[in-house]
């Protein structure tokens with residue numbers, strides 16, 4: 001027995017399909033969803049009282065449900081060992097209409113593969129499909145005091161292309177699909193997930209966009225040298241070069257580099273076996289930094305369903321910040337904020353009170369993160385917009401020297417997150433010693449906070465605060481690591 005999702009996984013990567021079936025990872029959701037999504041779209045479509053299929057239902061059971069009801073949710077169907085579940089079906093004289101709800105504001109055209117397989121299963125069982133609809137979240141909806149379910153969702157007969165344009169109806173997309181041999185696909189997928197696992201093959205799909213959750217299971221890179229060709233960034237040719245036996249970045253044919261500054265930095269660090277530093281560019285960058293220096297970091301959670309007024313679908317809510325402030329005299333102080341519920345205004349007021357009114361504010365990777373959060377908060381609370389602007393207009397992105405190849409150390413192994421960069425400059429501190437070791441762990445701990453007992457609450461709050469504090473302390477270490485290295489190079493140049 002296989003499910004349509006097994007086919008979709010196998011199309012992505014055979015080993016991935018096998019892993020999902022045989023080596024399931026425990027993963028918490030990326031989004032914070034307190035209520036059942038199906039109950040929300042059921043309310044929107046006014047089908048809360050409709051008949052419902054159950055796990056393991058046979059075709060006969062689903063057929064009986066459709067005979068007795070015009071609307072059926074979660075009906076199960078099976079064709080030659082391939083099972084599927086359709087979120088919502090409407091039966092009428094001409095045939096069936098199918099409804100596909102998506103926890104997304106722009107369900108993409110590639111969803112058509114799933115729909116094509118479902119339609120093929122239903123047609124093979126003798127059903128006629130008349131219309132197909134998508135139901136998704138309305139990105140323009142701004143919540144008021146109460147959630148307006150009619151405004152929250154959109155009902156459409158189309159899916160979106162890469163540019164978020166809904167140019168083609170689902171029926172048109174279906175017509176344009178290449179025909180599929182479902183029997184052959186079922187045989188193939190069954191063999192993949194129930195047979196011996198194939199050896200994993202490194203492809204761009206393993207790391208493009210979000211790194212595959214199984215990457216570390218599939219490939220042990222611990223024994224790779226720090227300047228392994230596998231760690232070369234944005235390279236189209238590195239995997240072929242690796243297959244041909246090239247192991248280190250400096251051993252790759254120079255003609256195969258795309259020529260990005262960061263690749264040059266990686267090449268030079270590999271060739272010289274010492275950190276690469278563009279001293280002039282780094283000096284220009286550091287000159288923009290003014291005292292007092294604030295090191296700032298936020299933690300937030302993402303809500304597909306806006307929980308509070310002024311929020312839109314997929315808005316985020318900041319529940320924590322950490323702030324270290326360094327004076328010109330060298331003193332370092334720390335302040336922070338943590339709260340749950342609708343803490344947006346308290347978060348803003350605390351931030352405005354604690355962030356110094358002058359000097360630079362260093363943030364690691366601020367554009368899509370801290371800066372954007374403050375812009376969004378300014379839109380939700382216009383009375384603070386100008387003061388928040390005063391903060392984000394003084395922000396300087398500490399990740400830029402690394403992303404732009406002003407500094408590269410082989411020990412970074414092609415990674416540019418704060419967690420990978422800090423150990424390059426100090427071995428005294430490690431995220432590995434903390435109870436919470438990354439941002440998603442902090443978010444998951446925060447999600448459990450309100451349900452926890454008093455003792456657990458104290459533990460969670462402490463762990464999140466320490467984690468966030470480590471982030472801003474790491475920013476301090478990284479900046480001073482860069483400054484110290486620049487001094488070292490300047491001394492070397494003096495004695496040369």
Ligand code: SF4
Nearest residue numbers: 013016206212215218
């Ligand atoms: S890491 Fe690559 S080979 Fe392994 S499961 Fe993921 S996509 Fe497939």
